[in-house]
Amino acid sequence: MAETPEGPMGPAGLRVLKIMVFALTGTMIVGLVTIVSLLVIRLPGSLPAAPLPDAIILPGGETAVAFTATARWYAVVTAGDEILIYDRASGALRQRIAVTAE
Numbered sequence: 001m002a003e004t005p006e007g008p009m010g011p012a013g014l015r016v017l018k019i020m021v022f023a024l025t026g027t028m029i030v031g032l033v034t035i036v037s038l039l040v041i042r043l044p045g046s047l048p049a050a051p052l053p054d055a056i057i058l059p060g061g062e063t064a065v066a067f068t069a070t071a072r073w074y075a076v077v078t079a080g081d082e083i084l085i086y087d088r089a090s091g092a093l094r095q096r097i098a099v100t101a102e
Contacts, residue, residue, distance in 0.1 A: 052069070053074065053086075053088075053091060056074075056076060056086065056091075058076065058078065058084065059084070059093070062078040062079065062080055062082070062084075063078060063079040063080075064076050064077070064078060064079075065077045065078060065079050069088070070088075071088070072087070072088055072089075073085055073086060073087055073088055073094060074086050074088055077099075081098065081099040081100070081101075082096060082097065082098055082099065083095075083096075083097040083099060084096055084097075085097070
């Protein structure tokens with residue numbers, strides 16, 4: 001059986017493996033630095049949050065469970081399984097959606 005030729009740093013395959021490990025380590029470090037820098041650059045400069053309405057008057061004494069908003073409307077999910085969609089500019093109720101379980 002042929003023996004593996006040894007150089008000053010050990011077997012030839014070990015040298016290639018060391019190079020590959022160093023290359024992978026360098027790639028991972030560059031990737032991590034890139035991800036962190038993108039997070040630092042992008043997160044503070046994100047879009048400003050839409051202003052919340054001062055007060056929302058729910059019809060019939062409903063209780064709000066969840067709230068979501070866009071630039072043109074906002075929605076309130078009530079404890080009575082309804083979604084109430086209000087116009088952001090006027091505050092008027094635009095749509096009422098009943099959620100039913102199937």
